[in-house]
Amino acid sequence: MLLRLSTLFVRTLREDPVDAEVASHRLLVRAGYIRRAAPGIYSWLPLGLRVLDKVDAVVREEMERAGAQRVHFPALLPREPYEATGRWTEYGPNLFRLQDRKDGDYLLAPTHEEMFTLLVKDLYSSYKDLPVTLYQIQTKYRDEARPRAGLIRGREFIMKDAYSFDLTEEGLAESYRAQRDAYERIFRRLGLDYVIVAATSGAMGGSRSEEFLTPTDIGEDTFVRSPGGYAANVEAVTTIAPPAQDATNVPAAQTVNTPGASTIDALVTWLNDHEPREDRAWTAADTLKNVVVAVTHPDGEREVLVIGIPGDRDIDMKRLEASLAPAEVDTATDTDFARNPHLVRGYIGPQILGRHHTHDDDAIRYLVDPRIADGTEWVTGANITDHHQLHVVAGRDFHADGTIEAAQVRAGDPAPDGSGPLDLARGIEIGHIFQLGRKYAEALGLKVLDVNGKHTTVTMGSYGIGVTRVMAALAQAHHDSQGLAWPIQVAPAHVHLVATGKDARIFEAAESLAQRLSDRGVEVIYDDRVKVSPGVKFKDAELFGVPFIVVVGRGLDEGTIEFRTRVGEPQQVHINDAVDVVTDAVAAQLGGNH
Amino acid sequence: MLLRLSTLFVRTLREDPVDAEVASHRLLVRAGYIRRAAPGIYSWLPLGLRVLDKVDAVVREEMERAGAQRVHFPALLPREPYEATGRWTEYGPNLFRLQDRKDGDYLLAPTHEEMFTLLVKDLYSSYKDLPVTLYQIQTKYRDEARPRAGLIRGREFIMKDAYSFDLTEEGLAESYRAQRDAYERIFRRLGLDYVIVAATSGAMGGSRSEEFLTPTDIGEDTFVRSPGGYAANVEAVTTIAPPAQDATNVPAAQTVNTPGASTIDALVTWLNDHEPREDRAWTAADTLKNVVVAVTHPDGEREVLVIGIPGDRDIDMKRLEASLAPAEVDTATDTDFARNPHLVRGYIGPQILGRHHTHDDDAIRYLVDPRIADGTEWVTGANITDHHQLHVVAGRDFHADGTIEAAQVRAGDPAPDGSGPLDLARGIEIGHIFQLGRKYAEALGLKVLDVNGKHTTVTMGSYGIGVTRVMAALAQAHHDSQGLAWPIQVAPAHVHLVATGKDARIFEAAESLAQRLSDRGVEVIYDDRVKVSPGVKFKDAELFGVPFIVVVGRGLDEGTIEFRTRVGEPQQVHINDAVDVVTDAVAAQLGGNH
The missing domain is CATH 3.90.960.10 (YbaK/aminoacyl-tRNA synthetase-associated domain)
Incomplete structure (x- = not known):
């Protein structure tokens, strides 16, 4: 893979976009990964898509490994199934609603529990068909009151949503565990820190849910942890009620x-x-x-x-x-x-x-x-x-x-399970998994025959990862004042090769090196622009955030090129060794992430 | 790749769905590739997605080969750009319109000329930046008055849309030619017959357009051809007007x-x-x-x-x-x-x-x-x-x-270019390419500095392939009375392996064969269902339409398995040769298609 900056569809910005409050948003726009199309709605440029594809691939691989089967639902859906579960109303103004030319009511789906339930009902009828876990990676819509922070809270975004179908509680617990484990593998492979916290279920319903949060100061979610291992989203923290007091001696009001x-x-x-x-x-x-x-x-x-x-x-x-x-x-x-x-x-x-x-x-x-x-x-x-x-x-x-749980939780408050005083931190929700139970199956009549030939309502789980949000969280977790600094497994390329100077020999050597690296499977962005100054080229390289930077310039007279990581010190490498040194460094980093 | 039918999320139907008029629709539903979610709106099951992914991959490869760069736009877009070009109104009831929670007007995009124009305007400013061709593969929406034939005319569908940006007419002609050539490669690789015909530009506007049609009796489009090489969609055929007549001798009315x-x-x-x-x-x-x-x-x-x-x-x-x-x-x-x-x-x-x-x-x-x-x-x-x-x-x-051109065109009518009498046939539009000219660039102010430093309006082309429709056209072109019969390069798998009988030895041999084929890179659907009769298994195999069928059954006593193409005669192959014979046959067919 070899992208030449002279023709790549990208332009970097020196100025921060006015509407960008957080670093990931600012840098993704400035580095030409995304552009705003409307509030909370973004267009994707080639470099952005390359990162997104890599995140997508990891999610997909781990879903397949967890035994989930891929399907794909429409985003534009009729009202009826959402009416049956009450969510047509419950979603309130967060739901994009519209009518077709025959005045039929439609919505842009914020999540697909209803459709998955109906599809399994359509295809399956026996306990022998279960368990099954299905997933999709698909565009979702939510008319957020306050879209913010670029991809972190958008109105059109990409989600991986999976749904499990089981006959028994034990089966649900197992399916839930398989997804939970897959999520841990996904975030580990992506290079994204996470904590798993107890959560509320919100409009989703269901008996138990956990969130995966990535800790960051700019997170919208606050979570708590205790020394004894309790962890919860602050919204899920319950307050220990004191016992009833004897008030016989209290004077009258x-x-x-x-x-x-x-x-x-x-x-x-x-x-x-x-x-x-x-x-x-x-x-x-x-x-x-x-x-x-x-x-x-x-x-x-x-x-x-x-x-x-x-x-x-x-x-x-x-x-x-x-x-x-x-x-x-x-x-x-x-x-x-x-x-x-x-x-x-x-x-x-x-x-x-x-x-x-x-x-x-x-x-x-x-x-x-x-x-x-x-x-x-x-x-x-x-x-x-x-x-x-x-x-x-x-x-x-x-x-x-x-x-009602409405009062703020403070550091030092006791954990509800008695495991000690709570500590507070902020994070971005990157995943949310639910044991839904039978709410959707009941509302939509999803039953199968059990081993005794009796109709039994299926119990479900629902598992979401915000794919575009994960990419923003990665950008947020991996950047510095100069720009992005992607982990190699999600970077748009492995190596950013800069040719500096005006000497045709330099460009020839750089082109040749780019070609040979690419032939060895290294993904290269090659800055082959002729009339751009070295300063601008270096600034762009820092902004893009590719993990390795190679400079072919004046050192060529001594037969050397410069090689460094995005955040490290340069080393001189002989041009004859360059392909091997760079390829080995890339392979080592890639290998360390599997 | 090894899919076991005992767990694959699929169910075949013995009955035709009541709303399916054409074979491709009927068979895609019956074979469990897609399911209807609403009129003209479909859900995708695992086998359907596998075919779609392969079509998508071919389109993507040929776009990259043609030098097009991938981007991705939202489906949900604000009204303003479409208002500026007049299409907010022109699309009439074919456009899905909606409002957000702040009463802002939005649409679900039927095509993206406006957004691409604005993006290039945002990033580019000089003739040196041109030419550029961008593309996306993305979900589109059109509120068709008469959605029909399953994926052929849907309301939510996937399109590859590409847009070229040039300074000159000659540049546009070249960009147009590059896309046109890419389309020919795409349809050839997919195994889809096509004809290229002159077309009208409709709501798109522009000076010249051609359609790629795949000939089929169930096509919605009628096209004409003359012995001298004229080819046009019937809507684009112009009538030769006779010269004015001398009517001096005609009596009064x-x-x-x-x-x-x-x-x-x-x-x-x-x-x-x-x-x-x-x-x-x-x-x-x-x-x-x-x-x-x-x-x-x-x-x-x-x-x-x-x-x-x-x-x-x-x-x-x-x-x-x-x-x-x-x-x-x-x-x-x-x-x-x-x-x-x-x-x-x-x-x-x-x-x-x-x-x-x-x-x-x-x-x-x-x-x-x-x-x-x-x-x-x-x-x-x-x-x-x-x-x-x-x-x-x-x-x-x-x-x-x-x-006005409103009268029917008949076989034998003269071609407008004098190249002889017209022949009529029907086809499905699978691609449409336009030389748009400067309509959109003018409406949205896309200008760049030319070599003399003068602001010059850019000239554009627009190039679409209906990806989901292409898949339906492939199903339509490759089926028989028993089911689908995919070309190997788009089939959901290369080999459908059926184990018949109840003998554990048969299932062991079949499982081992499936594994070894899969290890050799052959994509296998393995019918490992135990309580399903051979008759049902064979019917399902015919319906799925995988190009090679292997049967492991009673012949195993003599050390043989049965091997045949989806439409051919069975041959007996010794079990020890099976992996090689099947792998070679698959490689030969795959090789013949590149």
Whole structure:
């Protein structure tokens, strides 16, 4: 493989694109791998496709090794199957919907559980046909509210999605394990660090799911780990609820005048000034913060909801959204408050909230953090401007309609399984695997005859890798201030050969070297441009990020060329040894990655 | 490569699918290559993907050989570029349109001229950058009014589309020739007969285009050929207009009472009965037939139009549509006639039609076949029920608003270039190549600096192959009553190995043979199913259409296996020679196709 830069369809940019916040996005655009076609929608140039093809090939090989069989579904699909499982509605505005010329409803599929279920139903009918795992590598669509970071969160993207079909729970566990192992092999082969964390299932449904995250500061996902081995996406972290407390000795709730204390900080200051405790100072953890949010349900209905959390914590919007999915969450607007005049901003208390408590089915629902256990005592709003109440006891003075995981998780919080204090980090989700169970098979009637001739509903797993996102994550993990620095197994070429100077002899020698390397199976980008300065050529080489760089230039008079890795020091190699030295170095790096 | 039928995700059908009219569609579904997901939208099973991959690989190799560079564009695209070229509107109901969550207009691209033009504009700025030819193999969308014949006319399909960019006409001609040559190599390698015919450019625009058709009775396209080498899609055939005639001696138009003669046949009978000619009998060719059609323009406006053609010909709807594109054509409805009471059904004459003639810009337009030359004399309707007129002379008694190619072309019609009488045949369009010229570059401002530093608009070509359609055409060209019969270079495997009987020894021998063939690079489908009868296994083998069939069965007692081609007679081969004999036969067939 030999690409000549004089004709290769690529142009590098010296300037960062204005819309690029993260390095991988910036560099993939600047190095001419991708171009933006619309928000969250990208066109691929030759170098970008070469990397994508290599990622694709690794995914494919490991899927085949795991026994998954390849199929391919349309992206444009009719509404009916998604209606049957409820996802036509549940996906809300994230789904691209359209109509054909006969007014039939269609969608651009965000994921294909329904279609795989129906295909297996079409072809298979007996337990003897199972287990089977099918996969595709295919273009998917999601109308993200906030496409960002280039390929990391796009609206048109490529996914590998696999689906397993089993008769029993044990079978599902085995199929799940085979995919999980394949994912580990894939990310290892690609040279991408990963952690496996417990996750929520979101719109997918199902009983158990895990995410593969690659740790990076620019990740959208926060995950936690404990010394004892617990690992979870922060959205999946459950809070240890304290046992119910005995509140018999707690005085009756007492209303106090707290002028201007509409924030937790102001309230704590007021408490320490006017109602000092003997044992210790008041802290934010003694207060109960009530946050009003507006929830849009998939059917479009808007619900105003109040969430109660300890005053020393904030709401984590992603945790809140995960808890309320498939509904979408916004902060409450002035209109929401105007419609609910009993919600007194800055002084909201739960004493008047909750359907259970008020015996009013139209009352505002009140959901609390699990720490707000029965019998716990709080300072909270009195539902009157400039007033709070002391000694407000959960289960005595108010009743929540349920608990919710919405408060932020903090470093040092206990792991839910008792394995120690949590550590926090950020990552990009590169894979997500689900034990779906029978949700889709039930909704779409996928049954097979079991060994006794009885119709049995099949149990399913679903396994996704964002292929284009993985490529972005690789770019993010492997770059420096000068440009990309691909691992050799996904680099667009193995060697970037630069000819410098104007001497025809140099170009002849470089051309010959490029040819001979290519004949030996080395993938070469050869910068054969005549009127481009060495400085520009070196900058382009750094930007492209091919792992080995060869320079044929003035050293040729002494019979040497320069050879180095993308990030290493140059060494002089005799021109007669160049093919062997470079080929061996490439083979060694490639070999080390299998 | 070794696929075992006991686990391969495939099921064959004994019955034809109800919606399948043509053999390729029927057999691809029955053999488990594809499944219908929605009208004109298909899912791909493992065997189908294997064939598709092989077609894809040949297309890709020949594109690379022709110097085209691979890129990849989104399918989901914003409206603006297509608005700039007018195609957002011109595509009419054939375009899938949708809106995103911010009410932005998007489309699913039917073809990508706009995006390629913009990308080259983004990257290139000088004549030194040209020529360049880019291509992609990508999923396309067209909301066909009548999806049919499975993959042949679908709504979601895979296309290879390439685009060339040149500074000069000569450069464009060269780029066009390179693609044209590549197409010939592709179809030859795939084992698909083709003819190259002159074509119309339709919604694509541009100065010149040719189609690659594969001849088949089920083709939607009709093409013509002359002994002198003329070849054209019937839509591109132009009619030789006779010279203007001297009509000074033709009597004045004369209205005659023709009760009930509302058809051409009835009129000719009436003429021969009541107005016999001395020199010869009247024929339909003496009459002028006026056909009312309703045209829907891309902006949605409906226009009623009258087409005049010699009475011995019918309207060819596809020729008419091609002539009126991008407008769409329907037959006129009762409502159309009710709104235009001067159009007397069965007795319409052009004497009252035409804007030119009536000096009325709102009058119904009248377009005629080129044979209706000035001075030609006709019998036609008198615009009164039961009445016709004799001696109606074009240019004297009526004036058309223009000519139109809408009449059917018949075998024996003269080729427009004088190369002899035309022969007619049917075919499937498998490729279409266009010299677009500067239409898109002008609309989107693609200019480069020429050698004198002057901004020059680039000239373009566009080159498409329907990859999924090519696969269907291959299935259509290579099948018999029993099933598919793939050429080896696109077959899902080289050898279909069947084990018959229940003897474990047979399965052991078959498994060992399958393994050894696979180790030698032969692609094997091995029917290792234990409880399936030999009859069913043979039927499946015929249906799948793999080029070589090996049977391991009772002959094993004598040390022999059976070996045959999909369509040939079996020969007995000693089990010890089997690997060599089969491998050699496969290599010989594969070799003969390169």
